[in-house]
């Protein structure tokens with residue numbers, strides 16, 4: 001193996017740079033030329049790639065975002081553009097490809113690995129944690145801690161003003177951030193896409209939880225079936241007369257920022273392992289970390305099950321923490 005291309009794709013996540021660094025350093029140490037693809041699949045189509053050196057990855061392990069840039073490429077969904085992208089990889093002499101990204105990126109990587117003979121390895125990088133076959137995706141731990149810190153801050157002002165806050169967090173299809181942030185921040189309620197929301201029982205629960213307290217926090221995953229925080233407030237307000245309610249949408253604050261030590265280490269391990277796998281002639285695999293052990297599954301399986309199953313233990317834990325007497 002003489003040349004390995006690497007790219008970040010889909011929503012960026014903290015720790016992607018640590019992963020890029022690990023791949024580049026591993027390649028160079030083994031005499032392989034790493035080729036950085038700019039802006040994900042879009043850059044591959046437009047032939048925006050460059051050979052990377054140690055100086056490209058100097059001082060990036062602590063940086064959020066991705067130095068390679070990323071995109072959600074619509075063109076890549078069309079076969080002729082993919083053909084062009086594959087042609088560009090061949091032209092460049094690429095013999096292996098590493099894709100760091102979430103479910104959309106793995107869909108692209110799966111199609112690519114079916115359409116070309118260049119081996120592909122996927123590394124899960126998304127704050128959503130919604131990839132099957134890994135306990136953690138790169139960036140999830142950092143995002144979770146960012147959310148918990150934000151909720152702690154909101155709690156201060158909510159307490160001062162006797163308010164109920166609906167805090168909206170990311171997660172279109174998955175409630176990992178909302179559920180675990182609720183456990184870690186002592187939130188009074190959580191709404192996640194994996195569980196149906198009943199507005200009347202939510203109102204009852206909020207009233208019960210609020211008794212004897214100065215504030216309540218309801219964490220709302222953006223993809224909840226009842227809607228985002230504003231929509232939920234609109235629906236629940238008629239049942240909560242006399243309470244002061246506010247919304248806070250955390251948005252892209254959750255995606256940026258310095259990666260946690262956990263994400264940097266996970267990203268570094270996965271990046272080095274991806275190069276090793278390509279050197280051993282492996283293809284069409286996704287790397288996961290289960291019980292702190294790196295493992296592989298077919299790349300198509302990472303997205304086949306849409307997301308990891310909902311953590312019932314965490315839901316039960318949260319219910320216990322909500323018991324008031």
Ligand code: F6P
Nearest residue numbers: 011102126127128170171172255
């Ligand atoms: O896939 C990660 C994610 O952050 C989701 O949680 C969120 O719904 C989405 O990306 C937002 O995407 P964009 O930045 O393209 O609006």
